[in-house]
Amino acid sequence: MPLTLLPAHFNADPVRLARELLGATLVRVTPDGLRLSGRVVETEAYDCPRDPACTAGRFHAARSAEMSIPPGHWLFWFAHGHPLLQVACREEGVSASVLIRAIEPLEGVPKMLDYRPVTRQRDLTNGPAKLVYALGLDPMQVSHRPVSSPELHLLAPEKPLGDAEILVTARVGIKEGRNLPWRFAERGNPWVSPGVPSMEMVTELGDSDDAEAG
DNA sequence: ACTTCGATGCTCT
DNA sequence: GAGCATCGAAGTA
Secondary structure, eight states, X not given: OOOBOOGGGGSSOHHHHHHHTTTOEEEEEOTTSOEEEEEEEEEEEEEGGGOHHHHSTHHHHHTHHHHTSOTTBEEEEEETTXXXXXXXXXXXXXXXXXXXXXXXXXXXXXXXXXXXXXXSGGXXXXXXXXXXXXXXXXXXXXXXXXXXXXTEEEXXXXXXXXXXXXXXXXXXXXXXXXXXXXEEEETTOTTSOTTOOOHHHHHHHHHTOOOOOO
16 A cells, blocks of 8 residues: 655655655545545756745745745645645745646546546646646645645655656746756656657756756 | 647735 | 746647
């Protein structure tokens, strides 16, 4: 039986955690007891003290609300009116998190399609806000709850993904810190978000950059 | 399959 | 009032 990840597990480097969460199962139990789940296939790390995406401009102040959330608790970042699901990392008072960017639907697909009707099944959960809608999550209800909550929790991967199975790329949609290789995806999985670059582009990324996971 | 472009709602100025 | 860690629709292939 897979283990439910506990909040204490997230008092750690978000870059490492983002990588380790690939292959985990995100489980949502609806108010009527329906179980929806999906395999985590794409994540992204944010780590303020060393992250230009956080310290640049408006982001710095914006993190203050997030900083009051203890590690291993859910939080939502809003972008363009869309809620993005994250887990707070490191110790409380530090702004660091892992963003869940895409999942591969496992259980409860009909209910997900009910929450978020799409014509192509591929589009159901292949984006950070898409998966929030497909799971029927209400940010107001889920924010600040532990990642081990019955209604929304994470099961550890059966087997951690090897380096060869992980595609490391740059984050998207931000100005500063574009170059940091802090987005992780399961290589070859069709359920990753449309913007994940091909292998060729990743190779170019490697020589132009520094910061590593640690 | 790909592109472009407007709407979204929340946060900070 | 601006800008954004995005999405969806509409257009072209």
